[in-house]
């Protein structure tokens with residue numbers, strides 16, 4: 001039986017961390033793009049689009065991420081499509097993040113004071129101009145802290161993809177444990193790595209929130 | 220011909236009829252004060268004239284621009300008549316200059332240099348040329364309200380609607396804003412203002428409108444309305460017996 005040094009364990013976990021980071025980034029960016037689309041559907045003036053966006057968000061917020069992952073992984077398989085774990089993981093996480101980001105951003109748009117709409121309307125601006133020059137610039141600033149905060153949820157959400165067999169940090173933890181029989185050390189290290197990824201993000205979100213509260217304007 | 224024509228205007232919020240057949244015709248250069256109890260429909264009337272609320276019946280026209288619910292007609296109306304709000308409603312992400320420039324550029328497609336020149340001129344007119352680069356949260360309430368006036372003026376409206384524009388201000392800041400309004404009035408701007416500043420209304424206005432329960436209850440020259448109130452409601456409002 002091979003002996004595993006601590007360094008072997010750490011090295012293997014760090015290698016797998018790459019996939020956690022990559023999956024997080026893909027989910028965040030992809031989710032952000034889909035969320036932007038959903039946001040404009042939701043706050044736009046076409047009823048059908050509002051309806052679709054609203055129920056999309058409710059559907060994804062109202063079901064566990066794990067079920068969404070299962071459905072993406074096994075569901076597409078039913079149609080004879082052989083879905084690799086990484087694809088199902090990315091796909092499900094993008095759709096899931098999009099729902100949450102769209103909802104966060106909608107809240108930010110709606111928190112822009114009613115007086116801003118009225119003042120810009122009274123100056124003759126149309127809906128699109130009001131959005132583009134008055135509402136979105138203010139909403140963007142409000143949106144930064146909760147958006148950064150949500151990225152922490154995404155990083156933690158990637159851990160679930162281990163269940164469909166995607167080898168990211170958590171799955172690597174299980175594999176390494178099975179080889180070393182040192183579950184406490186291994187999962188301790190896994191937790192430490194997650195913390196090292198998430199903590200700076202939450203801290204960053206807090207600092208941004210404080211900063212933007214003090215000077216809520218751009219220079 | 221009148222500049223602002225308000226004819227048989229009715230406005231309901233649900234089952235609550237807030238304006239019950241309002242008729243007012245305003246000539247160019249007139250300065251009109253609207254007074255009345257809270258809830259009598261003063262703000263609602265101004266908001267209708269600016270198209271921020273749609274009316275259920277009657278008609279409103281400003282210099283030929285009709286109040287109609289589509290974006291094109293609304294824009295045409297709003298280019299004729301500007302509005303100043305109690306809460307200033309400056310754009311917090313833009314400087315004073317930026318606030319005054321924005322709508323010129325996006326609504327009138329004025330080139331940037333011309334918009335900037337106009338912004339400087341209008342800020343000068345309200346005595347704030349030196350605050351061109353200040354953000355709204357760096358200005359006092361009175362200064363913010365003067366920027367809001369400059370912002371409306373930069374669109375070169377024919378008339379201005381003012382809804383209690385000094386009510387959110389500390390007492391010592393009221394005078395500087397009223398001075399600007401007085402100046403505008405003397406230059407011949409048509410003004411329709413809801414106000415609690417009775418002395419100002421008496422000094423500056425050509426006519427006073429007393430609204431009561433969604434109707435124009437009394438209308439006339441300030442000396443008549445204030446000195447000789449005819450209805451018991453106006454007497455009670457003015458506190459004379």
Ligand SMILES: Nc1ncnc2c1ncn2[C@@H]1O[C@H](COP(=O)(O)OP(=O)(O)OP(=O)(O)O)[C@@H](O)[C@H]1O
Pocket residue numbers: 232237255256257258259260261262263264
């Ligand atoms: N958006 C709205 N929805 C429902 N009711 C409204 C709305 N806006 C105004 N009202 C109602 O219309 C009535 C008149 O309101 P309005 O704001 O015009 O009064 P006002 O004369 O300006 O009073 P104040 O002196 O307090 O400003 C009030 O009863 C108010 O509750």
Ligand SMILES: [Mg+2]
Pocket residue numbers: 261262263382383
């Ligand atoms: Mg009012």
